[in-house]
Amino acid sequence: MFTQQLMNGITVGGIYALIALGYTMVYGILKIVNFAHGDVFMMGMFLGMFFTQALGMHYLIAFPLAAAATAFVGICIERIAYRPIRVADKLAVLISALGVSIFLQNFAMLVWGTETHTFNSGIKVQTFRLGSVTLSNIQIGVIVLCCVLMVVLYLVVNKTKIGVAMRATSHSIVSAKLMGINTDKIISFTFGVGSVLACVAGILVGIYYDAVYPTIGYSYGLKAFAAAILGGIGSIPGAMLGGFVIGIVETFGAAYISSGYRDAFAFGILIIVLIFKPSGILGVKHVDKV
Amino acid sequence: MALLEIKDLQVKYGVIPALKGVSFSVEEGEAVALIGANGAGKTTTLHAISGIVKKAGGTITFGGQDITNKPAHEIVGLGISQVQEGRGIFSNLTVLENIRMGAYLRKDAKGIEEDMGRVYRMFPRLEERKSQVAGTLSGGEQQMLAIGRALMARPKVLLLDEPSMGLSPLIVETIFRTIKRLNKEEGMTILLVEQNAQMALYAARRTYIMETGEIVRSGLSKELKNDDAIRKSYLGL
Ligand SMILES: Nc1ncnc2c1ncn2[C@@H]1O[C@H](COP(=O)(O)OP(=O)(O)OP(=O)(O)O)[C@@H](O)[C@H]1O
Numbered sequence: 326m327f328t329q330q331l332m333n334g335i336t337v338g339g340i341y342a343l344i345a346l347g348y349t350m351v352y353g354i355l356k357i358v359n360f361a362h363g364d365v366f367m368m369g370m371f372l373g374m375f376f377t378q379a380l381g382m383h384y385l386i387a388f389p390l391a392a393a394a395t396a397f398v399g400i401c402i403e404r405i406a407y408r409p410i411r412v413a414d415k416l417a418v419l420i421s422a423l424g425v426s427i428f429l430q431n432f433a434m435l436v437w438g439t440e441t442h443t444f445n446s447g448i449k450v451q452t453f454r455l456g457s458v459t460l461s462n463i464q465i466g467v468i469v470l471c472c473v474l475m476v477v478l479y480l481v482v483n484k485t486k487i488g489v490a491m492r493a494t495s496h497s498i499v500s501a502k503l504m505g506i507n508t509d510k511i512i513s514f515t516f517g518v519g520s521v522l523a524c525v526a527g528i529l530v531g532i533y534y535d536a537v538y539p540t541i542g543y544s545y546g547l548k549a550f551a552a553a554i555l556g557g558i559g560s561i562p563g564a565m566l567g568g569f570v571i572g573i574v575e576t577f578g579a580a581y582i583s584s585g586y587r588d589a590f591a592f593g594i595l596i597i598v599l600i601f602k603p604s605g606i607l608g609v610k611h612v613d614k615v
Numbered sequence: 616m617a618l619l620e621i622k623d624l625q626v627k628y629g630v631i632p633a634l635k636g637v638s639f640s641v642e643e644g645e646a647v648a649l650i651g652a653n654g655a656g657k658t659t660t661l662h663a664i665s666g667i668v669k670k671a672g673g674t675i676t677f678g679g680q681d682i683t684n685k686p687a688h689e690i691v692g693l694g695i696s697q698v699q700e701g702r703g704i705f706s707n708l709t710v711l712e713n714i715r716m717g718a719y720l721r722k723d724a725k726g727i728e729e730d731m732g733r734v735y736r737m738f739p740r741l742e743e744r745k746s747q748v749a750g751t752l753s754g755g756e757q758q759m760l761a762i763g764r765a766l767m768a769r770p771k772v773l774l775l776d777e778p779s780m781g782l783s784p785l786i787v788e789t790i791f792r793t794i795k796r797l798n799k800e801e802g803m804t805i806l807l808v809e810q811n812a813q814m815a816l817y818a819a820r821r822t823y824i825m826e827t828g829e830i831v832r833s834g835l836s837k838e839l840k841n842d843d844a845i846r847k848s849y850l851g852l
């Protein structure tokens with residue numbers, strides 16, 4: 326029972342982590358919360374479904390295409406909704422984000438309707454037992470893919486030139502520009518990467534739960550946002566850790582206490598952590614020498 | 616023709632004018648200082664040259680090319696590097712990563728290595744601390760890092776914004792000796808912004824004096840140094 330719940334928790338946790346990375350990377354660079362990110366996740370899900378079902382593609386072709394299309398959506402959001410008001414105050418950004426969120430949900434309703442769709446990826450669910458634990462191939466896929474993507478992201482951010490440019494830009498856009506970094510490009514890249522991760526999460530949720538509907542981004546987005554805050558927003562390892570913590574806590578809470586309070590556990594732990602460590606688990610307070 | 620030519624430059628923050636028609640020039644190989652009190656518009660001038668702030672009017676030409684509305688990263692590519700006020704160190708990156716950042720636009724790995732050696736010879740302290748996170752350096756070391764990093768771009772002009780800020784007199788002297796040597800021995804063209812008029816007049820051949828968004832005086836540093844009005848209001852003598 327315990328190990329079973331742990332595996333279930335890690336599975337959802339990995340998904341929260343993938344979405345949380347988008348929140349945290351954008352926050353790290355622009356110091357804004359992209360409240361439309363949950364809907365980018367939803368778009369990724371629908372696009373994955375669209376390419377496999379409507380266009381009848383094999384998932385190995387459809388999913389990368391969906392990821393690219395979602396990246397395009399994310400990059401457009403930044404261009405259209407955030408870039409023109411980059412110097413404006415944070416309230417304007419928040420309102421713009423909510424506008425994008427409403428737009429994306431309505432777009433999905435218009436194109437795909439308000440009903441719940443099955444995902445039908447063409448991937449068959451197979452379960453098998455390991456001792457007392459039942460696992461599905463999907464679950465293992467989710468865990469492995471989440472881990473691989475996080476390692477890749479870690480390497481990109483820490484070992485590549487564009488990664489250093491991202492870290493420089495997140496520290497100070499002006500200083501980064503003075504190094505010759507095209508910061509607009511870096512910002513677009515960040516939105517693109519965050520959106521690809523959200524799309525992967527969307528497709529995984531689609532396969533795992535086999536239910537797709539236009540407002541699904543709301544609850545996932547909110548929990549992933551909680552995960553990002555919990556880990557320390559702006560911190561990449563923090564978002565990963567926060568995602569797993571929230572996934573595991575909510576799964577255990579639902580299993581051992583009450584499934585009715587499933588969502589309360591995630592936010593309960595968030596509140597507790599914020600009371601004792603407002604910057605989040607791995608968050609750092611910036612101390613810059615002047 | 617001057618290497619860097621600023622004509623009637625105007626910048627506004629909202630509706631408030633920060634620069635009200637500033638004109639000056641820097642010749643190739645020359646060191647020029649821009650001095651003035653807090654809020655005179657010195658940083659704004661450098662940010663305008665580097666493409667960080669939008670211009671409300673005027674032109675900036677560099678090597679005969681109009682760069683008034685070029686984006687910041689292209690201006691760096693053309694050969695203008697700025698050492699920011701407050702240094703602008705990436706405190707979350709290591710000293711080495713900061714130095715490499717200065718060469719961001721360069722592709723010549725060999726030249727980068729050479730220039731790194733040159734920076735380390737200029738500031739041996741940086742080599743000793745190259746794997747340290749830059750935020751843990753002392754103020755003086757950070758200033759050295761900022762200058763070294765800017766040189767990694769192999770600029771044609773080096774813009775320096777208050778390199779003396781917040782440093783002890785001894786460190787200030789070291790930094791200014793380095794600046795002067797860069798100009799005199801390596802022929803680096805320098806535009807220096809300072810509140811420390813004494814140091815600025817020491818390092819620069821010519822000096823412009825700025826007050827509330829305008830240039831009010833200019834001349835050879837050695838003449839301004841002996842001017843009574845300037846001794847009184849800027850040198851406190
Ligand atoms: N981002 C900004 N928004 C609004 N006003 C600004 C901004 N930056 C500078 N200013 C204003 O523009 C004027 C010139 O500022 P600037 O920073 O260029 O002065 P400075 O000469 O560099 O001063 P200091 O010696 O204190 O660095 C000041 O009145 C300042 O308040």
Ligand SMILES: [Mg+2]
Nearest residue numbers: 657658659700
């Ligand atoms: Mg200034």
